[in-house]
Amino acid sequence: MMNPVLLIAIPLLLAFLSIILKHYKSQLLLLGSAVNMILIFGLQKGEYIIGGFKPPFGINLVLDDYAFISILVVNGLFLVINLMSFDKIDKLGTVLLVSLAGLNGMLLTGDLFNLFVFLEITSITAYILSSVSKKYQYSFNYLVLGTLGSGLYLFGLIILYSVFGSLNMADISKQMATANLNQMLIPTFLIFVGLAVEAKILPFNGWVKGVYGNANSLVGPLFASAYAGTMLFVFGRVFVQVLMVSSYLKVTLIIIGAVTLLAGEAAALSKTRIREILLYSSIGQSGLVVALFLSGLVFPAVLQIFNNIFSKAVMFTIGGKMADDTGTDEADELQGAFLKNKLAGLSFTVAAFSLIGLPLFYGFYSKINLLLGIFSLNNFWLPVVILLGTIIEGVYFIRLLVKLWTPGEEGHISTEEYATKFTIKIELAKVIGVVFLSAILIIAGILPGMVRNNLTESGQLLNEESPSYMFDLEGGI
Amino acid sequence: MNSVNIVEVIVAGLLILLGFLAVNSKKMITAIIYLSLSSMLAVLSFAIMKAPDVAITEAVIGSGLITAVFLFTLLVFKKVGDE
Amino acid sequence: MIQYAGIILMLIGIYGLLTDKNVIKIIVSLNVFELGLNVFIISVGFVKDGVAPILTSVNNHSGLIFVDPLPQALVLTAIVIGLGTTALGLAFARRIYMKYGTLDLEEIGGNN
């Protein structure tokens, strides 16, 4: 029997050891993430106590279906991204090992203060990783907002502790059920703000532009997939399972999510740099997922997180690689870049189509399900917002794809530079990685039943039973 | 009983005052000194609230090491400015 | 009373974050915020006439009224984490100064 604490302890141990074995940092990182992947398949679901003190006194790890699929996806993406951008790791091996431990800790922990500690670990590694781009003012901005956010989270948490006398998630959620929710407005909102900074929700996402917009082909996909996915999964756990939100606050927060969705997509429409388009699209997607979680639609939210993080891993890898090689990611200057790298281009296209939600791709399945889910709640304004967001998304992604697939304007001096001003060589490892990830998006799109069957064994995620409105579109049409 | 209350009020008032001065002072060096002082007062308030462990830690880390690191940082800026 | 001071200190810290543009002073404001938070956390566990949560030869059995030890343990963690972020922030500040020759975030925003 494997104890899930190993998923946190082994990367940490390797991180400490990598200070002595300093020439093998990147190898240790691969070892750590590969061992974690193997361990995950030996895990048994259940509740694991740390230190031998039963909760709420001690800290426990909760490995339910929700935690299991989230660690599986996050660790898998982490491994694939590190394999793809192995050349960029170098000195960052130790930091990445610690961040792996932090991400797993956030996903597994069953204690709200322990979550704060892992949130700090993860965000400090994120500050350090973001400084790779040498744009220190953005890293600094991120650090200030992140620290303020986690401070506010802690503030809210302490208010909860002083009222309920416990820090354990299960204990708090039990006591929350009998509490007067209107009085819990302030702690709930403080915790929302704290998590919203990391989850990129408006108006707390001022850091995203500088950090994502300058990330390279290692850091960009890590932030947009592993980190973003983890933050959203944690958001789901805290706001669906632990905290009860009073109905007025819930409507307010859903509106914040919807506004984030529209604002993100609208901002993406007005941008021309590839990574900026992607980052605003990420903001929009976060808003969507947050709105879904707060509406209580756990299954569709999880499906949409998968759609977002797999697609963004592919797109940020390619976008980051273009910027690494050419020093720019202006779509106009990179016209026709995909003509020379057809496999990478195809993967990028698949990821974009899946994100828009075109049929035959996985995104279609998740979008259909989330719309059906919202209709089942008799909510009719949110689907309108989501469809509007999808249309905007379609417009800017197809515009971007057309630019990248068609040769530049005629009149260039050299025929060699006819396709694009720059040459981009995407290494084999990256090509294999992005093809692998986009193949997952296609296979999951054609056989969505497979996703659903593997999603959960007990037919329940967090508090939500497997919903009746969900259906499988065999064949993807 | 009453005497404790007066001490508490004084500490709380000074804490707010010094925090405000730290945020509002024009020069960086004064801001840092006020931060260090307010950290010292926080140590006092921790002691009043019967938290000796926290008081020791805050005294060593909060008003000791953090101030030192701040000052080292300032030293670099001054130097570059001189040349 | 000290509890109010904690909340007010946090607000002062946020005020500093909103108005200051100097990198160092932003970190100072962040520290003021964290200080207020720590004071608030300790105050939540305070019991009047309670004993410091250590068994000694004087306060020698657990039947006494102790102040709540858990918030104190949490604040220990928070102080150390605060040190980590402050030091990292200052390292960023030095790098910013080396690159742009100024500590004013608005000026940097202009010439980038």
Add this chain to the structure above:
Amino acid sequence: MKKIVAIALLVFIGALLFTGIYAIDGFPKYGEAKVADRVSEGYIMKNVTEANTDVVYGVSTNLETGSANYVTSIVVNYRSFDTLGEVTVLFVSSLGISLLLGGFSGKLRNRCKANFILRMGSKVVFPLIIMTGVYIFIHGHLSPGGGFPGGSMIASAILLLYLSDEKFRVNIENFKKTESTAGSLYVIIGLLGLVISNYFLSNFINTGTVGALLSAGIIPIIYVLVGLKVGSELTGVITDFLKEEVE
């Protein structure tokens, strides 16, 4: 103008906070925390599984956790996982600092020379500070203090040497080795607990009598490790901050 808006905003937020927080049923008034209703009651009774019996200093033996200092028992026993995380936070931020500033080779010169009193005084005080630091983390389970302040004191002793002696340099490699070994041992002790008693970081050594120096099971061991680790990490941070770019 901006300041006035900020003040108005914060006064509004403050009013919301004050009315909101104190309106919650069950939020204790200052000085009236109901410890008995919280999980802390179990920590104070040193028994979270069975019926409570009074714990007496110097008499009670073989409790769940043998630390006389309740805060220590929480930090290193009940919530030891948090402490591992906390150590990691410091570890990763010192790592980040050395990535950002460690590449420089010059040493920041003091602008004013150390005078006689500082030079001689630091030589006298240095061993005293180191001793106090070590005392604090060895006695962490009996008296206030513990690994974090103890380690920071050691680092501040080294800071004093830096200030008093222009030529003083620590061998950072040795400190890094200490840091790495101490951190690894912390995780390994946790894994030993997992092997021996099936719980990560569990206390697998007899906890002895409350109040004795050799008591409290793994607490003194972990606090010594934390103290060494924090001390060497902060020394690394100080060394990095005292470096300067040489053109």
